[in-house]
Amino acid sequence: xxxxxxxxxxxxxxxxxxxxxxxxxxxxxxxxxxxxxxxxxxxxxxxxxxxxxxxxxxxxxxxxxxxxxxxxxxxxxxxxxxxxxxxxxxxxxxxxxxxxxxxxxxxxxxxxxxxxxxxxxxxxxxxxxxxxxxxxxxxxxxxxxxxxxxxxxxxxxxxxxxxxxxxxxxxxxxxxxxxxxxxxxxxxxxxxxxxxxxxxxxxxxxxxxxxxxxxxxxxxxxxxxxxxxxxxxxxxxxxxxxxxxxxxxxxxxxxxxxxxxxxxxxxxxxxxxxxxxxxxxxxxxxxxxxxxxxxxxxxxxxxxxxxx
Amino acid sequence: xxxxxxxxxxxxxxxxxxxxxxxxxxxxxxxxxxxxxxxxxxxxxxxxxxxxxxxxxxxxxxxxxxxxxxxxxxxxxxxxxxxxxxxxxxxxxxxxxxxxxxxxxxxxxxxxxxxxxxxxxxxxxxxxxxxxxxxxxxxxxxxxxxxxxxxxxxxxxxxxxxxxxxxxxxxxxxxxxxxxxxxxxxxxxxxxxxxxxxxxxxxxxxxxxxxxxxxxxxxxxxxxxxxxxxxxxxxxxxxxxxxxxxxxxxxxxxxxxxxxxxxxxxxxxxxxxxxxxxxxxxxxxxxxxxxxxxxxxxxxxxxxxxxx
Numbered sequence: 225x226x227x228x229x230x231x232x233x234x235x236x237x238x239x240x241x242x243x244x245x246x247x248x249x250x251x252x253x254x255x256x257x258x259x260x261x262x263x264x265x266x267x268x269x270x271x272x273x274x275x276x277x278x279x280x281x282x283x284x285x286x287x288x289x290x291x292x293x294x295x296x297x298x299x300x301x302x303x304x305x306x307x308x309x310x311x312x313x314x315x316x317x318x319x320x321x322x323x324x325x326x327x328x329x330x331x332x333x334x335x336x337x338x339x340x341x342x343x344x345x346x347x348x349x350x351x352x353x354x355x356x357x358x359x360x361x362x363x364x365x366x367x368x369x370x371x372x373x374x375x376x377x378x379x380x381x382x383x384x385x386x387x388x389x390x391x392x393x394x395x396x397x398x399x400x401x402x403x404x405x406x407x408x409x410x411x412x413x414x415x416x417x418x419x420x421x422x423x424x425x426x427x428x429x430x431x432x433x434x435x436x437x438x439x440x441x442x443x444x445x446x447x448x449x450x451x452x453x454x455x456x457x458x459x460x461x462x463x464x465x466x467x468x469x470x471x472x473x474x475x476x477x478x479x480x481x482x483x484x485x486x487x488x489x490x491x492x493x494x495x496x497x498x499x500x501x502x503x504x505x506x507x508x509x510x511x512x513x514x515x516x517x518x519x520x521x522x523x524x525x526x527x528x529x530x531x532x
Numbered sequence: 533x534x535x536x537x538x539x540x541x542x543x544x545x546x547x548x549x550x551x552x553x554x555x556x557x558x559x560x561x562x563x564x565x566x567x568x569x570x571x572x573x574x575x576x577x578x579x580x581x582x583x584x585x586x587x588x589x590x591x592x593x594x595x596x597x598x599x600x601x602x603x604x605x606x607x608x609x610x611x612x613x614x615x616x617x618x619x620x621x622x623x624x625x626x627x628x629x630x631x632x633x634x635x636x637x638x639x640x641x642x643x644x645x646x647x648x649x650x651x652x653x654x655x656x657x658x659x660x661x662x663x664x665x666x667x668x669x670x671x672x673x674x675x676x677x678x679x680x681x682x683x684x685x686x687x688x689x690x691x692x693x694x695x696x697x698x699x700x701x702x703x704x705x706x707x708x709x710x711x712x713x714x715x716x717x718x719x720x721x722x723x724x725x726x727x728x729x730x731x732x733x734x735x736x737x738x739x740x741x742x743x744x745x746x747x748x749x750x751x752x753x754x755x756x757x758x759x760x761x762x763x764x765x766x767x768x769x770x771x772x773x774x775x776x777x778x779x780x781x782x783x784x785x786x787x788x789x790x791x792x793x794x795x796x797x798x799x800x801x802x803x804x805x806x807x808x809x810x811x812x813x814x815x816x817x818x819x820x821x822x823x824x825x826x827x828x829x830x831x832x833x834x835x836x837x838x839x840x
Contacts, residue, residue: 317663317687325636332633335646337801344793346785346802355625377685379625477654485652493645494654 226517227253229260231269231277232290234502238268241506247513266516268509271296278302286516288509290500292367293447294526295420304528309512311505312524316370318498319445323371323415324378326469326491327354330441355379357412362427363446364392365532367417367498383407387423408435413443420447421531430455433465441467445497448473457487465489471497534825535561537568539577539585540598542810546576549814555821574824576817579604586610594824596817598808600675601755602834603728612836617820619813620832624678626806627753631679631723632686634777634799635662638749663687665720670735671754672700673840675725675806691715695731716743721751728755729839738763741773749775753805756781765795773797779805 228250230238239252253260262282267274271289275296278284287297289310297308329335331352340347359375361368364384372382372394384395385407399407404427408414414436418424428442429452436442442465444451453474459465467489473482476495484490512522526532536558538546547560561568570590575582579597583604586592595605597618605616637643639660648655667683669676672692680690680702692703693715707715712735716722722744726732736750737760744750750773752759761782767773775797781790784803792798820830834840 318659318661321636321662321686322640322659324632325640325642328629328633328636329642332630332804334633334637334642337804338643338799340802341793341800344788348785348802348804350807351626351630351804353626354629374685377682378629477656480652485649491646492649494648494656496640496645496656496659499658 225249225251226265226285227251227260227263227283228266228268229253229255229264229277229281231255231267231273233270233273234290234500235269237502238290238506238509241502242509245506245510247510249517250513266513275299275302286522288512288522289526290505293419294532295447297526298528298531307522308526308528309522309524310526310532311500311508313366314500314504314508315498316367319367319417320370320374322445322471322493322497323443324374326443327359327413327441329491330467357381358383358410359413359415360385360407360411361395362407362414362416362450363418363424364389364395364398365417365419367445368392368415369394371415371417380413383411404432405435408432411436411440413441415443416446416450418446418450419532420449424450426450426452428452428456430458433459436465438464439466441465441469443469443471445471448476453484457483460487460489467491469493471495533557533559534573534593535559535568535571535591536574536576537561537563537572537585537589539563539575539581541578541581542598542808543577545810546598546814546817549810550817553814553818555818557825558821574821583607583610594830596820596830597834598813601727602840603755605834606836606839615830616834616836617830617832618834618840619808619816621674622808622812622816623806624675627675627725628678628682630753630779630801630805631751632682634751635667635721635749637799638775665689666691666718667721667723668693668715668719669703670715670722670724670758671726671732672697672703672706673725673727675753676700676723677702679723679725688721691719712740713743716740719744719748721749723751724754724758726754726758727840728757732758734758734760736760736764738766741767744773746772747774749773749777751777751779753779756784761792765791768795768797775799777801779803 232238253264261277261280265283265285267287269290271291271294274287284306286307292311292315294310358381360383361371362385364386369392372392375382376394382396385399388400390398428450433455469491471493472495515522540546561572569588573591573593575595577598579599579602582595592614594615600619600623602618645655666689668691669679670693672694677700680700683690684702690704693707696708698706735758741763777799779801780803823830
């Protein structure tokens with residue numbers, strides 16, 4: 225009977241959900257008892273909390289992350305003698321709502337209209353529209369694919385940049401390594417949903433930003449490490465870029481001293497674009513647990529070398 | 533050869549578009565020459581501008597409105613001896629973007645996050661989501677149908693209230709006269725896209741608003757006459773309703789003295805939800821002109837009695 229340790233800020237919610245699922249042969253261990261750490265075969269929780277306990281998890285065979293990003297567990301100095309699976313396929317819907325919210329805030333001139341209302345001023349400035357615009361998706365994993373589907377539905381043209389994959393039917397045009405600058409040229413919106421890996425480090429740099437038109441909007445829902453902060457700030461300050469919506473940062477929480485807080489046309493959303501709702505993530509764990517005890521491979525296994 | 537008079541604030545744009553279309557047998561008359569009014573068989577433009585010239589349009593057979601709403605021409609004291617067609621089928625996309633923009637502004641807590649940014653404060657307050665919410669469409673014409681399609685795509689449940697029609701496949705549940713309060717009960721979002729007719733006058737009243745939960749949001753993209761302003765203000769002031777997004781008003785522009793400007797949780801968007809872009813409206817005119825000269829009935833003919 226495999227023992228499960230839940231290492232999560234929402235451990236109580238997860239325990240209730242898993243108990244209600246009445247999973248065969250599963251023993252949920254009490255994380256409050258130190259002796260249980262060595263006994264657990266399965267761990268389910270946030271990567272940073274798992275990392276802190278990693279040395280003591282003597283019997284660990286499988287860890288299920290509640291997050292998509294698992295960087296805390298990718299440090300080459302850490303053990304890799306277990307199966308690590310991440311949360312995938314559940315964030316696309318929320319991410320799409322997030323991206324839509326801010327694309328529309330921009331096109332519909334919502335903040336300008338709010339300011340007019342403060343002055344009791346009827347402001348019939350024409351609205352913009354998403355229709356006919358070109359969105360570039362930097363990364364087309366499960367999140368990017370859902371963004372593509374939503375963008376297509378709303379009449380946008382969709383470019384996708386990936387290492388090699390071309391799996392998403394809603395991408396109109398794919399670009400791969402070596403064509404990053406062509407990918408960026410003339411985009412109305414650039415949305416990054418890249419994982420943090422050595423390959424994605426600072427891909428949004430001055431050269432890429434220079435290819436975007438001055439009316440373009442950049443949205444980052446992936447990882448902060450994909451952005452050269454200084455280059456982004458320079459582009460916004462010079463007016464070479466119309467705006468940036470930043471949900472993720474190289475260091476979180478973002479320090480109060482960071483210049484992003486007051487850079488013109490930056491909106492900061494404090495890593496709220498797609499929270500891990502326990503009911504969804506527990507569903508993923510339950511599916512993977514059934515596979516695990518049946519001796520099948522779990523879904524969304526992370527390649528420690530590749531980083532996702 | 534039928535003579536056309538263009539009576540629009542964007543007359544120059546329309547003239548260029550129609551000239552470029554090279555329509556057979558069409559003579560575009562100069563509205564600057566008074567003698568041309570009596571000669572014109574076709575008028576194309578804004579209903580208020582057409583109304584002002586109506587007595588002098590001796591040869592008028594067909595008027596194409598650039599707007600969806602044609603109230604200025606519905607006054608029973610005015611002549612009705614001509615075919616009137618309105619603009620329809622072109623606003624649904626923009627209206628959907630408008631409604632989405634404000635539903636997402638609400639769910640994603642965008643204004644709260646902006647306030648946190650002003651204080652350089654990392655605010656990880658959980659986001660809401662559109663998924664699983666119930667939207668009620670008060671009116672399911674061409675605009676409501678497109679709203680339904682978009683809402684369904686984003687995972688909402690869709691209720692539709694109409695006089696009798698049940699034409700839209702994206703409405704999950706229809707309600708008709710006599711069941712207005714059932715329709716409203718428990719909605720997360722109420723969106724009115726009703727034309728201004730005697731039947732729709734003040735349908736959004738205290739009794740209807742009382743059926744909405746306190747977390748509900750009301751959006752009006754139809755006509756201001758559908759709302760009992762005092763009842764709406766009372767619901768918002770008492771906290772019985774979470775918010776209202778008002779694009780249209782009984783009197784436009786809204787007077788600076790109107791209490792809406794400063795009612796808590798009201799957002800005013802100054803009739804910008806779906807502008808008549810000349811290229812789209814000209815396309816509609818062109819299609820209807822081809823029908824007209826072929827002796828066919830034009831699309832979107834208005835029933836003067838019904839009012840749309």
